Amino acid sequence: MNAPSKYKNVRTNGFASKREAKRAFELQLLERAGEITDLKMQVPFEVVPSTPGERPVFYVADFVYLKGGNQVVEDVKGVRTDVYKIKRKLMAHVYGIQIQEVA
DSSP states (O other): OOOOOTTOOOOBTTBSSHHHHHHHHHHHHHHHTTSSEEEEEEEEEEEEOOBTTBOOEEEEEEEEEEETTEEEEEEEOSOOOHHHHHHHHHHHHHHOOOOEEEO
């Protein structure tokens, strides 16, 4: 059995939370309607490369898709942890990507 979530999230249909599962369903509908394309889920981005004795650091985006030819990186957020805030800044610094947060 899984340990209870630190933030009281309930895993739903393989997603980390009900909110994330709902957003996945919405994005799948938008993709079917042709409003977005190339929807991907749980996409890793290396934000700090490995160094001797250290593993790389990754930010894992909840959703990545194309809208109007532009890449959108989206994260469903309930709690903005300090680690998330650092990774969000690293995404902007390393890739020039502003994460779109969905509440």
